[in-house]
């Protein structure tokens with residue numbers, strides 16, 4: 001990689017950021033397209049200082065992760081309507097002296113699904129009601145799907161269901177609902193904790209599409225169980241790379257090299273199709289979309 005006086009700086013702001021896969025993914029993309037640019041991870045407790053640095057140094061783009069996705073909003077010059085509706089920003093663009101905020105999580109999840117199927121008119125179950133569930137639900141709603149939310153805390157689940165004109169059902173009460181798509185958005189099953197399946201097996205029916213947004217391990221217990229029950233499975237890395245690709249597009253205006261970005265992450269996390277393969281790796285991310 002050539003670094004000189006013209007190198008453009010991009011990065012990630014969060015706390016912690018030590019396990020992020022984004023530097024590997026974005027630097028692979030910059031290299032592949034011959035961009036004189038570099039992406040670094042900044043573990044910081046000074047969000048305002050980082051925004052000042054972006055303005056002072058002309059840093060053109062940043063990913064934003066926990067714990068700053070919401071608190072950054074009032075500090076920006078402009079927030080994209082989608083991000084405002086979700087209530088969280090995961091991408092900053094510094095353009096013509098203005099700091100702009102976007103959220104690419106929902107688009108990333110939607111693209112991951114649409115690479116494999118047409119979502120329009122489908123019955124979708126979202127497991128969880130946090131920030132990621134919110135981003136995904138709003139993106140899917142635009143596609144005219146029927147949404148049902150299930151969540152550990154009833155109140156939070158009901159609030160999200162209302163916001164997206166969907167329904168809420170406690171997990172224990174779901175059985176023969178005939179969902180065509182299930183999207184798992186909670187941290188249950190994420191490395192390095194035990195790897196339980198957050199979804200009762202009787203919900204997993206042949207022909208159903210099951211997406212887990214956890215990407216470490218790649219083969220979560222949910223995905224392995226779903227595959228064994230005849231479901232089509234979509235690993236979390238699909239959403240992760242798609243949300244990163246959307247960031248790359250916002251920053252550079254270029255078409256992101258998706259294959260190269262995916263391969264760069266898989267080189268660290270291990271192959272998806274090797275049963276248990278991803279569980280063996282000691283390196284890599286904490287494995288959720290919150291750590292872009």
Ligand code: ATR
Pocket residue numbers: 127128129130131132133151152153154156157185186187188198290
């Ligand atoms: P994110 O922004 O990454 O989605 P979040 O806002 O903290 O994270 O939301 C995490 C979601 O996972 C929530 O829906 C949470 O359920 P509660 O609303 O009941 O807290 C869910 N979640 C977290 N840990 C869980 C667990 N051990 N079992 C079931 N659900 C869990």
